[in-house]
Amino acid sequence: xxxxxxxxxxxxxxxxxxxxxxxxxxxxxxxxxxxxxxxxxxxxxxxxxxxxxxxxxxxxxxxxxxxxxxxxxxxxxxxxxxxxxxxxxxxxxxxxxxxxxxxxxx
Amino acid sequence: xxxxxxxxxxxxxxxxxxxxxxxxxxxxxxxxxxxxxxxxxxxxxxxxxxxxxxxxxxxxxxxxxxxxxxxxxxxxxxxxxxxxxxxxxxxxxxxxxxxxxxxxxxxxxxxxxxxxxxxxxxxxxxxxxxxxxxxxxxxxxxxxxxxxxxxxxxxxxxxxxxxxxxxxxxxxxxxxxxxxxxxxxxxxxxxxxxxxxxxxxxxxxxxxxxxxxxxxxxxxxxxxxxxxxxxxxxxxxxxxxxxxxxxxxxxxxxxxxxxxxxxxxxxxxxxxxxxxxxxxxxxxxxxxxxxxxxxxxxxxxxxxxxxxxxxxxxxxxxxxxxxxxxxxxxxxxxxxxxxxxxxxxxxxxxxxxxxxxxxxxxxxxxxxxxxxxxxxxxxxxxxxxxxxxxxxxxxxxxxxxxxxxxxxxxxxxxxxxxxxxxxxxxxxxxxxxxxxxxxxxxxxxxxxxxxxxxxxxxxxxxxx
Numbered sequence: 001x002x003x004x005x006x007x008x009x010x011x012x013x014x015x016x017x018x019x020x021x022x023x024x025x026x027x028x029x030x031x032x033x034x035x036x037x038x039x040x041x042x043x044x045x046x047x048x049x050x051x052x053x054x055x056x057x058x059x060x061x062x063x064x065x066x067x068x069x070x071x072x073x074x075x076x077x078x079x080x081x082x083x084x085x086x087x088x089x090x091x092x093x094x095x096x097x098x099x100x101x102x103x104x105x106x
Numbered sequence: 107x108x109x110x111x112x113x114x115x116x117x118x119x120x121x122x123x124x125x126x127x128x129x130x131x132x133x134x135x136x137x138x139x140x141x142x143x144x145x146x147x148x149x150x151x152x153x154x155x156x157x158x159x160x161x162x163x164x165x166x167x168x169x170x171x172x173x174x175x176x177x178x179x180x181x182x183x184x185x186x187x188x189x190x191x192x193x194x195x196x197x198x199x200x201x202x203x204x205x206x207x208x209x210x211x212x213x214x215x216x217x218x219x220x221x222x223x224x225x226x227x228x229x230x231x232x233x234x235x236x237x238x239x240x241x242x243x244x245x246x247x248x249x250x251x252x253x254x255x256x257x258x259x260x261x262x263x264x265x266x267x268x269x270x271x272x273x274x275x276x277x278x279x280x281x282x283x284x285x286x287x288x289x290x291x292x293x294x295x296x297x298x299x300x301x302x303x304x305x306x307x308x309x310x311x312x313x314x315x316x317x318x319x320x321x322x323x324x325x326x327x328x329x330x331x332x333x334x335x336x337x338x339x340x341x342x343x344x345x346x347x348x349x350x351x352x353x354x355x356x357x358x359x360x361x362x363x364x365x366x367x368x369x370x371x372x373x374x375x376x377x378x379x380x381x382x383x384x385x386x387x388x389x390x391x392x393x394x395x396x397x398x399x400x401x402x403x404x405x406x407x408x409x410x411x412x413x414x415x416x417x418x419x420x421x422x423x424x425x426x427x428x429x430x431x432x433x434x435x436x437x438x439x440x441x442x443x444x445x446x447x448x449x450x451x452x453x454x455x456x457x458x459x460x461x462x463x464x465x466x467x468x469x470x471x472x473x474x475x476x477x478x479x480x481x482x483x484x485x486x487x488x489x490x491x492x493x494x495x496x497x498x499x500x501x502x503x504x505x506x507x508x509x510x511x512x513x514x515x516x517x518x519x520x521x522x523x524x525x526x527x528x529x530x531x532x533x534x535x536x537x538x539x540x541x542x543x544x545x546x547x548x549x550x551x552x553x554x555x556x557x558x559x560x561x562x563x564x565x566x567x568x569x570x
Contacts, residue, residue: 005228008338008346015347018125019354026132028366029449029476031359031457035323036198037131037141038330038355041124043201044148044348045208045333048340050155052215053174054165061215062167066174068211073178075205076152080145081186082197087138089465 033086040079046072109157116154117344123147124348128355151344191466192423195455196254199322202329203247209332209349210240210302214295216339221292230290232338234283237295238302240332243325245306250318250325253310254455260315268312269376275305316497317374319456320363324375327356366451368503368514377510396532396544398551401559404491404526405566407550408434411488411524413444415480417517418464420454421494421530425556428467431493434564435469441567446473448480448490448517450498481518490522492543494556496529500541511539525549528559
């Protein structure tokens with residue numbers, strides 16, 4: 001067990017706390033966009049998929065890596081586009097009492 | 107600065123954008139910006155990866171990578187752009203599922219790549235966990251998709267000894283992992299893959315349609331963890347940070363969502379909620395008298411009201427009636443009648459789904475009241491118009507301790523002077539529970555397709 005593993009474990013532990021902390025106060029109407037947005041973020045597995053396909057030596061690796069890149073791209077692109085589409089609806093969202101009526105999107 | 111360091115630095119930038127993005131997504135004002143920030147961060151990471159060196163060489167197969175990405179983009183963009191808003195929960199499920207699948211594939215591929223070099227035990231463990239969690243997320247999401255898309259029944263699928271079988275499957279997966287670690291029998295990886303696939307399906311089958319959104323959130327969190335596991339295998343801080351962020355925040359979000367339904371997470375996952383069709387109503391429920399009326403009656407009632415509360419539910423969206431509903435609201439307002447919408451946090455198929463659907467129909471945001479506010483306003487409403495909602499107005503959640511939805515906060519439609527209940531038939535709602543509100547003497551039922559009925563009501567209001 002090398003230093004690298006310990007370093008990764010450190011990052012893991014700290015990120016767990018960050019992840020919990022930033023979600024603590026979210027209004028329920030944003031639960032769905034938040035889920036969808038974080039869904040897009042785990043699409044970062046695309047980077048991993050690129051790396052495994054980019055280092056593939058055998059046909060099996062190539063096929064698996066190729067599929068991984070396709071699936072991961074679907075996750076990233078689909079995830080961001082869907083989230084943006086949801087949030088588009090919220091754009092003139094006068095939840096704060098100071099905001100006036102005329103800012104409502106039409 | 108070497109190329110490798112620069113790329114790592116860019117990965118750090120990317121990881122930071124993900125944290126900022128999640129923070130932004132929690133606030134109504136910055137949510138959209140947050141999403142865009144994450145997309146930019148993702149782009150930075152992907153572009154940087156093209157210049158990365160692995161095993162001491164530049165990336166092989168760059169054309170293949172580009173082709174695979176092009177395929178992904180060509181499929182994802184139109185799907186995400188043009189699928190109806192009502193089908194959004196399924197869409198999130200499927201995009202989550204493919205992410206889990208990708209994470210599992212990355213772990214497997216890396217394992218195939220390195221297994222001849224006899225990797226350390228902990229590396230194998232990371233791979234196995236990545237495969238297990240990613241695959242469960244993949245097959246689980248596929249079933250969730252099928253349930254929401256109504257390719258299969260939305261009701262819980264149960265069979266005798268289900269919990270025991272699931273527990274055995276889970277335990278078998280863990281034992282298999284230990285055997286692989288101890289024996290180094292790499293061919294067993296494929297057995298684990300198959301077992302994880304079955305486990306994902308078996309885990310999701312008993313969960314009822316109404317609870318699927320909570321489940322998707324949980325599977326989303328799983329995918330995050332699978333990505334983090336791949337990050338360990340590949341030695342990538344970026345994957346570890348992003349995966350863990352989603353994993354940790356996802357579990358919390360899942361809890362928040364089940365709390366909004368007044369239930370605990372374990373209750374959501376293991377109680378096969380909604381499998382009982384009649385709870386309190388008894389078998390004679392169908393025979394009980396209800397009062398029904400015509401759309402014209404409803405039009406008259408609405409025209410003479412001074413405050414109208416609209417309580418929309420998923421049925422509204424299914425009937426694509428949100429635009430007609432807004433038309434009705436505008437018509438009423440032009441007669442000087444005050445209109446507001448009472449939005450249950452889990453109206454629709456996901457928390458916040460109804461807000462999105464109504465916003466799409468250009469309903470002014472300030473007319474949308476959240477649960478508590480809506481309930482206090484309902485006391486002074488003359489008419490509560492229930493369109494396509496059912497479980498979210500079911501008084502059994504308050505009164506009936508034996509009801510499976512007991513404890514869920516509801517919109518108290520019965521506080522209004524009159525209740526107009528637009529309904530397709532007497533069938534129970536998504537959660538499969540009889541609704542006492544239908545038999546309330548205040549309630550008038552108007553049967554028919556929501557869009558059709560609303561169009562007729564609009565005409566009746568205009569005429570009166």
